[in-house]
Amino acid sequence: AAGVIQSPRHLIKEKRETATLKCYPIPRHDTVYWYQQGPGQDPQFLISFYEKMQSDKGSIPDRFSAQQFSDYHSELNMSSLELGDSALYFCASSLRGASSYEQYFGPGTRLTVT
Amino acid sequence: AQSVTQPDIHITVSEGASLELRCNYSYGATPYLFWYVQSPGQGLQLLLKYFSGDTLVQGIKGFEAEFKRSQSSFNLRKPSVHWSDAAEYFCAVGASGQAGTALIFGKGTTLSVSS
Numbered sequence: 001a002a003g004v005i006q007s008p009r010h011l012i013k014e015k016r017e018t019a020t021l022k023c024y025p026i027p028r029h030d031t032v033y034w035y036q037q038g039p040g041q042d043p044q045f046l047i048s049f050y051e052k053m054q055s056d057k058g059s060i061p062d063r064f065s066a067q068q069f070s071d072y073h074s075e076l077n078m079s080s081l082e083l084g085d086s087a088l089y090f091c092a093s094s095l096r097g098a099s100s101y102e103q104y105f106g107p108g109t110r111l112t113v114t
Numbered sequence: 115a116q117s118v119t120q121p122d123i124h125i126t127v128s129e130g131a132s133l134e135l136r137c138n139y140s141y142g143a144t145p146y147l148f149w150y151v152q153s154p155g156q157g158l159q160l161l162l163k164y165f166s167g168d169t170l171v172q173g174i175k176g177f178e179a180e181f182k183r184s185q186s187s188f189n190l191r192k193p194s195v196h197w198s199d200a201a202e203y204f205c206a207v208g209a210s211g212q213a214g215t216a217l218i219f220g221k222g223t224t225l226s227v228s229s
Contacts, residue, residue, distance in 0.1 A: 033216070042204060043158070045216035056215040090157060092217075101146040101165065101208045103217060105158040 002027055004106030006091050012112045013081050021076040021109045025093030031055065032074040033092040033103060034066060043090060049074060050096060081113045116141045118207050120220035127195045128228050135190040135223050137205030146208030147188040148217065149179055153201045161203075164188060175199070200227045 005024040013019050025032050031050045035043040045058035049068035060066075063081075068074045078085060088110050092103040117140045127133050139145055146165055150158040162173025169181040179190045188205060202224050206217040 035217075042219040042221050043217075045218070048215065058216050092158075101148075102160065102163060104160065105150070107157040110155075 004091055004093050004104055006089075006106040006109050008109060009107065010110050010112075012114065014114055015081055015083060017081050017113075019078045019081060019111060021078070021089055021091075021111070023074045023076070023091030023093075023106060025072050025074070025091075026095075026104055029093035029095045029104075030072060031094045031096055032068055032072065033094070034060075034074070034076050035090040035092065035105075037088040037090060037108075039087070046076070078111075083113050086111060086113045116207055116218050118205050118218055118220035120203075120205055120223050122223045123221070124224045124226065126226040126228055129197050130194050133190075133192045133195045133199070133225070135203050135205075135225070137188045137190065137220060138186050139188060139205070139207045140186065141207055145188075147179075147181060148206045148208075149173065149177070149188075149190050150204045150206060150219075151175075151201050152204065152222075158204065161190070195225075195227055197227045197229065200225055 007022045033048040034046040037043040046060040047057050047066050048055040052068045063079050066076045088108045090105050090108045092105045094103045119138045121136050148163045149161040152158050161177050162171050164171050164181045172178050177192050181188050202222045204222045205220045
């Protein structure tokens with residue numbers, strides 16, 4: 001079965017640079033979520049989108065922005081990167097409806113800021 | 115505010131022994147509860163979920179969990195652990211009654227399996 005695709009899988013950036021992470025949800029899934037997991041931490045919710053509209057917002061820094069496109073893929077844009085942004089970034093997707101709470105996670109993008 | 119507590123940071127179980135990982139939640143309404151497993155450097159795999167109905171839910175890989183409203187718990191169990199079960203386990207609750215909203219995770223329990 002098709003899963004959530006994230007690219008790139010690994011990314012190394014320097015402080016103050018920008019980064020763009022991409023997420024391709026499971027086919028027919030219309031809701032996308034972004035989570036950040038620091039080393040040894042639990043995943044923290046950043047933001048979610050349903051039908052290209054922001055659905056919920058968590059602890060996403062103002063330096064970060066995200067959007068969902070007409071094909072339902074999503075991009076997380078990160079600017080003025082800081083050392084503390086080094087983390088595993090997960091995208092998850094779900095299908096609104098009876099199973100809308102069932103989020104399926106991608107493999108993650110490991111971002112290292114040096 | 116919603117929260118999830120996993121009291122055990124690290125558990126070691128002998129291969130073939132039974133397993134129970136504890137999860138307690140705080141949520142005002144009917145919770146939507148999940149268990150995810152994460153191998154090192156990997157993504158999160160959904161083991162099982164509880165939305166409503168039968169309080170004992172079956173998941174993949176031989177796992178099950180029981181929802182106990184009176185105890186605000188959703189403990190994960192497996193009758194016989196295999197070495198491949200060694201991983202990080204996260205309990206999570208759906209943050210609100212609306213689709214598209216966040217999952218709130220516990221801090222996780224690391225499971226080690228000894229031979």
